[in-house]
Amino acid sequence: EPEVTQTPSHQVTQMGQEVILRCVPISNHLYFYWYRQILGQKVEFLVSFYNNEISEKSEIFDDQFSVERPDGSNFTLKIRSTKLEDSAMYFCASTSQGQGLTPLHFGNGTRLTVT
């Protein structure tokens, strides 16, 4: 069964550094998402992306965050200047249809540790 793949599985960075989290969604999917899960807390929506543009973003997704689909397969999340509170598990997800008709398929996540 096709999977969403995320790299790296674990990223350690120093405060103030830029990080790029990478995702390869399922190939025929059109809607892409990033979520994060701070340790011990709920999974939170960050951003959704469709047709090469952001369709919705949460309050968390401030100017430090950006997403990009640089080619036909990758979907990246960039954090420009990381803060300690950005430490979390970041999940990429994709689906073939919006409007909740088809479930989101999640990757295994990237654990980001900011020191």
Next chain:
Amino acid sequence: AQSVTQLGSHVSVSEGALVLLRCNYSSSVPPYLFWYVQYPNQGLQLLLKYTSAATLVKGINGFEAEFKKSETSFHLTKPSAHMSDAAEYFCAVSDNNQGGKLIFGQGTELSVKP
């Protein structure tokens, strides 16, 4: 705004016992509801979904959930727990007008005792 509340952050059952994980939702439109499971160090795996068809939904690994509009609930059950069911379970609601964005509950950690 939509929201999901999961009662009980931690549930412990004995192997072979009934599993009941509670989820209540708030939505101004007919919701799509989902249960996801997260095993340690893994991503979120879909267990089952409700998208306005049958109110009793069967999922993988013997789990099922019943949509009760009058109670705004979507509780997850399994008749007989197995050790391999130990994981974190998340209930989620999707606003079908918001491009499939999911709103997750706080999660319930299920422990299974031998």
